[in-house]
Amino acid sequence: MSIVRRIARPLLATGYIVNGIDSFRNSSAAAEHLDPALSTMRRAVPQAAPALNNSAVVAQGLAAAQVASAAMFALGKAPRLAASVLVSTTAVNAYLDFRASDNGTKEQRAARRNSALKNVSLVGATMLAAVDTEGSPSLMWRAEHFVNDVQKQAEGIGKDASKRWEQAQKTAAKKAKKAQKTASA
Structure with missing residues (x-):
């Protein structure tokens, strides 16, 4: 593994680990953000409704998946798989953050836009990490x-x-x- 990968992977994973731990600890707040999306999914896919009924458990599951995959990515264990999981969790979190953020005042709209751009940038960076083959075919x-x-x-x-x-x-x-x-x- 190159020196850049040894440094960049833990740096990229750090934010995901901290965010995942916070989401896991505060699963009620994360569940609040997640509720509208889960109700839409329950209506769209009725077979998945039993698994999606408890939004706090779903939020904790997403947070645990994010922490585990970020740790694997930081350590270089199955980095492409771990980055793919991070892309999914980041996209979900970006969507939920965007929907939950206030946009009443000019400052709130600017903060919402900046948060959305940061999240989209993270999705892009993780997508690049997901396709990185480390020079191997x-x-x-x-x-x-x-x-x-x-x-x-x-x-x-x-x-x-x-x-x-x-x-x-x-x-x-x-x-x-x-x-x-x-x-x-």
């Missing part, structure tokens, strides 16, 4: 090249087989001619 690249290699090998085997078939036909024809000459003599 991604699984998709490896799979594509594996398929290409198999196709090339199959073509080579096919060409080799057709050459051997042609050689076998020529050899059989020569032996048949030789046998015919021997028989006629």
Whole structure:
């Protein structure tokens, strides 16, 4: 891991860990922000309603997921998976913060805009972290090249087989001619 990754990952994860711990401790406030979104989800997906009934538990689950994935990201354990979870939790938190913030006065609108821009920037940074392969090829690249290699090998085997078939036909024809000459003599 490069020195930049060793420094940047914990720095990026720190805010998520602190925010997640605060959300976990104050799950009633987080649940208040989460309630409108959960009621919309319960109406949209009735099968998920039993899991979404207790908004405090859902808020604690989101906070725990955020803390756990941020810790994994900071330590470099499954960083792409951890960053993907952070993208999801950050997007949810950004949406909820935007909906819950006041926008009555000019200062409140400016604070709401600044908070939204900060959250969108964090989503972007975490998205970059989610696709960082640390200089190694991604699984998709490896799979594509594996398929290409198999196709090339199959073509080579096919060409080799057709050459051997042609050689076998020529050899059989020569032996048949030789046998015919021997028989006629």
